[in-house]
Amino acid sequence: MRVFCKKCRTFVPANNTPILYMIDTSAFQGKKAAYFTLGCKLNFSETSTFGKMLQDLGVSTAQKGEQADICLINTCSVTEVADKKCRQAIHRLVRENPGAFVVVTGCYAQLEADEVAKIEGVSLVLGSNEKANLVQFLSDAWTGAPTAKYYREKTKDIKSFAPSCSKGNRTRYFLKVQDGCDYFCTYCTIPYARGFSRNPTIASLVAQAQEAAAEGGKEIVLTGVNIGDFGKTTGEKFIDLVKALDGVEGIQRYRISSLEPDLISDELIEYCAKSRAFMPHFHIPLQSGSNTVLKLMHRHYDRELFAEKIHRIKELMPDAFIGVDVMVGCRGETPECFEETYTFLDSLDVTQLHVFPYSERPGTSALSIPYVVPEKEKKQRVKRLLELSDQKTHAFYERYIGQQAEVLFEKATRGRAMHGFTKNYIRVELPAKDANPDFDNQLISVKLGEMTRDKESLMCII
Numbered sequence: 001m002r003v004f005c006k007k008c009r010t011f012v013p014a015n016n017t018p019i020l021y022m023i024d025t026s027a028f029q030g031k032k033a034a035y036f037t038l039g040c041k042l043n044f045s046e047t048s049t050f051g052k053m054l055q056d057l058g059v060s061t062a063q064k065g066e067q068a069d070i071c072l073i074n075t076c077s078v079t080e081v082a083d084k085k086c087r088q089a090i091h092r093l094v095r096e097n098p099g100a101f102v103v104v105t106g107c108y109a110q111l112e113a114d115e116v117a118k119i120e121g122v123s124l125v126l127g128s129n130e131k132a133n134l135v136q137f138l139s140d141a142w143t144g145a146p147t148a149k150y151y152r153e154k155t156k157d158i159k160s161f162a163p164s165c166s167k168g169n170r171t172r173y174f175l176k177v178q179d180g181c182d183y184f185c186t187y188c189t190i191p192y193a194r195g196f197s198r199n200p201t202i203a204s205l206v207a208q209a210q211e212a213a214a215e216g217g218k219e220i221v222l223t224g225v226n227i228g229d230f231g232k233t234t235g236e237k238f239i240d241l242v243k244a245l246d247g248v249e250g251i252q253r254y255r256i257s258s259l260e261p262d263l264i265s266d267e268l269i270e271y272c273a274k275s276r277a278f279m280p281h282f283h284i285p286l287q288s289g290s291n292t293v294l295k296l297m298h299r300h301y302d303r304e305l306f307a308e309k310i311h312r313i314k315e316l317m318p319d320a321f322i323g324v325d326v327m328v329g330c331r332g333e334t335p336e337c338f339e340e341t342y343t344f345l346d347s348l349d350v351t352q353l354h355v356f357p358y359s360e361r362p363g364t365s366a367l368s369i370p371y372v373v374p375e376k377e378k379k380q381r382v383k384r385l386l387e388l389s390d391q392k393t394h395a396f397y398e399r400y401i402g403q404q405a406e407v408l409f410e411k412a413t414r415g416r417a418m419h420g421f422t423k424n425y426i427r428v429e430l431p432a433k434d435a436n437p438d439f440d441n442q443l444i445s446v447k448l449g450e451m452t453r454d455k456e457s458l459m460c461i462i
Helices: 041-056 080-096 107-111 113-117 131-142 190-194 202-214 238-246 266-274 291-297 303-316 335-347 375-398
Strands: 002-005 010-013 032-037 070-075 101-106 122-126 173-176 219-223 253-256 281-287 321-328 352-357 404-410 418-421 427-430 443-451 458-461
Touching: 032 041, 032 080, 041 070, 041 131, 041 173, 041 219, 070 080, 070 107, 080 101, 080 107, 101 107, 101 131, 107 113, 107 190, 113 122, 122 131, 173 202, 202 238, 238 253, 238 266, 253 281, 266 303, 281 291, 281 303, 291 335, 303 321, 321 335, 321 375, 335 375, 352 375, 375 443, 404 427, 427 443
Parallel strands: 032 070, 070 101, 101 122, 173 219, 219 253, 281 321, 321 352, 427 458
Antiparallel strands: 002 010, 404 418, 404 443, 418 427, 443 458
């Protein structure tokens, strides 16, 4: 792991032993950068860290209407729609910033480097192994060192870990604790895009959390590709990481972005239920409530195990918010299998469903499964599950109307309502007339009122 040392103006490993090359920082001075991120929280966290690194080198963020000297697009490739959005974003930034040095990285860049490199205006394409050295690549390009159009290692050779703990223009910090995945589910390209599971040490992550606390951070979201698999690189355990982070003074809230059900141990649930700072909030991917489909997907659990985990969480944390990922219309999902999923989800005490239609991805083994769901049917299934999600979320919110709750407020545009979240992730709205810039990043006790008109939040009174 390499970090930028402000004192010596070069990059050094985490143990502070200087590396052999120097960065020509003069090439960065006075430049402006534009950033665009697609996809998951992990991507947003990484982009924010890239921005912070460039800022330390004298690069400012281009404001609205300003032309950028550098454009960084961090891409996603989870669906065909995501690929299309990536191409559109690249074309737009190239058009709006003529002459800019355009860097494309992320999952789409890893999987389709040749295709991305051919887009007019793209200067450099960095794969998953190379993005950690973004600044070095920029320095080489600007000081005349020989450079290629793109750099990408094969999946088996993706071994670098780009550390990330930043908030960008947000209130909450996002701490990257793990990258890559060893699961190779039949529908998924992520292992090919991000490589095998790997992680930094607990000690280094605690140090990053301590730095966030010193900067005034109060809440940290743990991000990664398969977080529960933490420890493959260092021989440590995810539960030990949770315990260590719980002891960091100043950080008052932690949230775990996503945990595979087979990696949620009873020990973890029991610890979170009584921990100082880990919130009663879980996000657990189900993908399908049909055991037949789960087998076709090569998932590592069945619906019975999933239900058992939900029951255990609710038993120890009755107020817990539980979000669930569901994939609709994948190959092999017959009408009977979908009905199994719908009935199963209806029976579970969960709060919200993150529903997305299956998208065929080149190179995945799911393409060999014979039963194909028509697009019209996919849309109908998505609609039904989204309606079920709304019912569950609204019922959950209504349970807390009239109660007192502690809310961490987030910065809002002057004259607009402020928003924040309770411990159990209920979104709260403070009317514009009561909003105060001093409330940003503050934990404030409020009384929860009725649902807002858009049904997205609860009104609150301070």
